[in-house]
Amino acid sequence: MLVVGLNGSPNLEGNTYHLLRVALDELAKEGADVLIEEVASIMAKDKDPFCRACSSPCNKSCFAGTLLEDSFNRLMSADAMVMASPVYFGTVSAQLKAYWDKSRHLRGEKALIGKLGGAISVGGSKFGGQETTVKTMHDMMLIHGMKIVGAGSKKFDAGHQGVCGVKPAQEDSYANKRAQVLGLRMFEELSGIYR
Helix, strand or coil: CEEEEEECCCCCCCHHHHHHHHHHHHHHHHCCEEEEEEHHHHHHCCCCCCCCCCCCCCCCCCCCCCHHHHHHHHHHHCCEEEEEEECECCECCHHHHHHHHCCHHHHHCCCCCCCEEEEEEEECCCCCCHHHHHHHHHHHHHHCCCEECCCCCCCCCCCCCCEEEECCHHHCHHHHHHHHHHHHHHHHHHHCCCC
């Protein structure tokens, strides 16, 4: 099984990356193949940095042959995805929003229907918009027909919507534990344990 992590932070190895890595490491420990897509790097090289809805349905003209198309292809081949973003004004980063806006082609192809998705968010303070950011990521995934996985497991507790961390994330023991639980729960779901 393949799980793609989308690092929506412009800081490629910062707090968001750390918690995403914790979740993916748990999945890898259980036996999944994992990889991280650095959204900021992908979008920085895209010739058109945001979706203009230039065609309907989307004909991929703005990203054909680019790193973004390669990333979308990997996303389509994955069994699941963990999306992670720092909080920007109570929602996701501009880079992640632009990446997801350009996924209209995937939606038209119904390419992500039924795939599992989980969310991780990191804010600058304890009540810094993490839950609204997680909710935004859930909405993005639901609009693609994905199945949402929260940060709960029968081995631990029912958890919450997703992982909500505070920077510095390396010192947020609760968020690190929830990221592990999210990774474990995603593996359990992919393995059919709850069926």
